Amino acid sequence: MIVLAPYWVSYPEIVQLCGATAVTVACGADSGFKLTADALATAITPRTRWLILNSPSNPTGAVYSREDLQALAEALLAHPQVLVLSDDIYEHLIFDGLEFFTLAQVEPRLRERVLTMNGVSKAYAMTGWRIGFGTGPGWLIEAMEKLQGQQTSGACTISQHAALAALTGPQDFIAQSRVAFQRRRGAVVELLNQAPGLHCQIPQGAFYAFASCEGLRGKTTAAGQRLASDEDVVNALLDEAGVATVHGSAFGLGPYIRIAYALDDASLQRACEAIQQFCRTLSD
Ligand SMILES: Cc1ncc(COP(=O)(O)O)c(C=O)c1O
Numbered sequence: 001m002i003v004l005a006p007y008w009v010s011y012p013e014i015v016q017l018c019g020a021t022a023v024t025v026a027c028g029a030d031s032g033f034k035l036t037a038d039a040l041a042t043a044i045t046p047r048t049r050w051l052i053l054n055s056p057s058n059p060t061g062a063v064y065s066r067e068d069l070q071a072l073a074e075a076l077l078a079h080p081q082v083l084v085l086s087d088d089i090y091e092h093l094i095f096d097g098l099e100f101f102t103l104a105q106v107e108p109r110l111r112e113r114v115l116t117m118n119g120v121s122k123a124y125a126m127t128g129w130r131i132g133f134g135t136g137p138g139w140l141i142e143a144m145e146k147l148q149g150q151q152t153s154g155a156c157t158i159s160q161h162a163a164l165a166a167l168t169g170p171q172d173f174i175a176q177s178r179v180a181f182q183r184r185r186g187a188v189v190e191l192l193n194q195a196p197g198l199h200c201q202i203p204q205g206a207f208y209a210f211a212s213c214e215g216l217r218g219k220t221t222a223a224g225q226r227l228a229s230d231e232d233v234v235n236a237l238l239d240e241a242g243v244a245t246v247h248g249s250a251f252g253l254g255p256y257i258r259i260a261y262a263l264d265d266a267s268l269q270r271a272c273e274a275i276q277q278f279c280r281t282l283s284d
Helices: 010-017 037-043 066-077 108-113 138-151 157-168 174-191 230-241 265-280
Strands: 002-005 022-026 050-054 083-087 115-119 131-137 209-212 256-260
Touching: 002 010, 010 037, 037 066, 066 108, 066 115, 083 108, 108 115, 115 256, 174 209, 230 256, 230 265, 256 265
Parallel strands: 002 022, 002 050, 050 083, 083 115
Antiparallel strands: 115 131, 209 256
């Protein structure tokens, strides 16, 4: 299974649990952390069975445009043995007036081999209710039902009704939360880019900023910790600045730090200022 790095941490583990092998394809800053059609064509072999796509992305916030997906679809059409899991969980968290697109919509010829996944965790802030859903070819959904029926016996009915209420009730708050997230994204990226040693592209979706911390490598903190890796940066930020971030290498691509901005504006401002202060007090 092709997993794109940086990836949501669960993907390689899920692949392993299924007895498959995760083949990681690095999608770095130069391609906006997105898979290109060329990279996909190079990665696919006769043994490839799946590709996992996630747009908007956790951890980078990268968003695939219609054109991006069309180009990937062209490459996929040449390899009929490859199925695609499209994880659309951040569908509604998309900024700058961009429109959300998903692979099965962009290329109907791929519909018979695309599993489109979504859920109520992100747009409806209902993480604890544990409801996700998917659509795809009948044979696959039937197999998924068999597996889930034995593993969990299905989703709790209370959660199902809560999810139904969320999906069929008024949707206007989604636009409001999008505005709030866009404002927070702007503030966080600006403040991070003012921190010496950090560099952050502007993410177009989800609620994460993925900042390169290459410029901090080799420096020493005020408390005397040497920063050899992004994990060192994350640990020192927690110890010395009181800010919780996640290192990029946990997502398969370092040296980066991921900042989740699903938090109120004042706390984010405080956290980013603490990160700035941390970076300013580092020594060579
Ligand atoms: C990319 C991605 N997919 C899926 C999920 C799963 O969300 P949940 O299990 O809450 O539905 C998450 C949660 O963080 C995620 O980031």
